[in-house]
Amino acid sequence: MLNQIHTWLKNLIVIILLTSFIELLLPQSSLEKYTRIVFGLFILIAILNPLLSFLDAGYNYNFQNITQVLTVSEESKQEDLAEIMRQGESLRESNQKLLQEDYEAKVARQMEALLSFDDSLPPLATKVNLGADNEIKQIVVQLEPEVEKSEAAKVNTTAAEEDIPGELKDRVKERLANFYGLSTNQISVQSN
Amino acid sequence: MEIIQIVGLSLVATVLILLVRENEPEIAMQLSLIVGIIIFIMMLGRIVAIVDLLRDLALSAEVDLIYLDTVLKVIGIAYIAEFGAAICRDAGEGIIAAKVEFAGKVLIMVLAIPIMLAVLESVMQLLP
Numbered sequence: 124m125l126n127q128i129h130t131w132l133k134n135l136i137v138i139i140l141l142t143s144f145i146e147l148l149l150p151q152s153s154l155e156k157y158t159r160i161v162f163g164l165f166i167l168i169a170i171l172n173p174l175l176s177f178l179d180a181g182y183n184y185n186f187q188n189i190t191q192v193l194t195v196s197e198e199s200k201q202e203d204l205a206e207i208m209r210q211g212e213s214l215r216e217s218n219q220k221l222l223q224e225d226y227e228a229k230v231a232r233q234m235e236a237l238l239s240f241d242d243s244l245p246p247l248a249t250k251v252n253l254g255a256d257n258e259i260k261q262i263v264v265q266l267e268p269e270v271e272k273s274e275a276a277k278v279n280t281t282a283a284e285e286d287i288p289g290e291l292k293d294r295v296k297e298r299l300a301n302f303y304g305l306s307t308n309q310i311s312v313q314s315n
Numbered sequence: 316m317e318i319i320q321i322v323g324l325s326l327v328a329t330v331l332i333l334l335v336r337e338n339e340p341e342i343a344m345q346l347s348l349i350v351g352i353i354i355f356i357m358m359l360g361r362i363v364a365i366v367d368l369l370r371d372l373a374l375s376a377e378v379d380l381i382y383l384d385t386v387l388k389v390i391g392i393a394y395i396a397e398f399g400a401a402i403c404r405d406a407g408e409g410i411i412a413a414k415v416e417f418a419g420k421v422l423i424m425v426l427a428i429p430i431m432l433a434v435l436e437s438v439m440q441l442l443p
Contacts, residue, residue: 133376137372137375137376138376138378140372141372141373141376144365144369144372145369145386149390150393150394150397152393152397153416154396157389157393157423158390158393158423160427161389161423162389164430164431165383165385165386168430168433168434168437169378171437171441172378172379172437178440178441
């Protein structure tokens, strides 16, 4: 509380300094009256705004909207352009992401189809991670142990977990590596 | 010693204009216009320093820069309108000078509308 009053007072002093400085800049002409009015409003808003945002935390007057409606100046046009460019960029990025996800899913399905020719393999799920240039970075093959849906399911599961031999894993790895031209350490086979 | 350059330039220009005005008033008008523009351009670099200072002050006071921009634009409009009006008046066209000043007033008021609305909104917030 005391801290906020302290910063507000400090700001007030700077604003008064600022205004006395700008006052020197005012031209001496018939327009002086008008510039002075705008100037007074500026001081008022500079003093009022922090006070208000302190009293009412949710208060935030949207000044930008009105100025953009009123003044179609060069800089606002540039801002609009920058905004459009930014939006286009984010749209492109999200498209890219969607495409990449689609591609990952398709490659994973292809691998599953390839591995399903081998009847000795248990049912499996593959997951593909793509790198920055859309090349295959890593493949994770999840081997699902065959669970007999009986009352003794639990016992069977634990038995099956130990059942997946290293030889089987190596075969899966080798097959995928040969087909996609990868090195075997890019492929990891897990069982659960 | 830029001030000596400026005063020297304007003294020379004034004498020339006085000499020329009798026979060719339009040349005199152009001369004063050009001298005014030259002085303005000479001061432009210094104005940048002042505006930078104002910006820094406003930033440290946490004043929204949009407000300061409005104030600076108002000052700019006032100066330019005054410059144009003075030259028109010098050339004996009081009516056009008045119109230039009128345009300046309208533009200043338009720029002031957002600040005015903001002040109004703030005061309304303060009232219970």
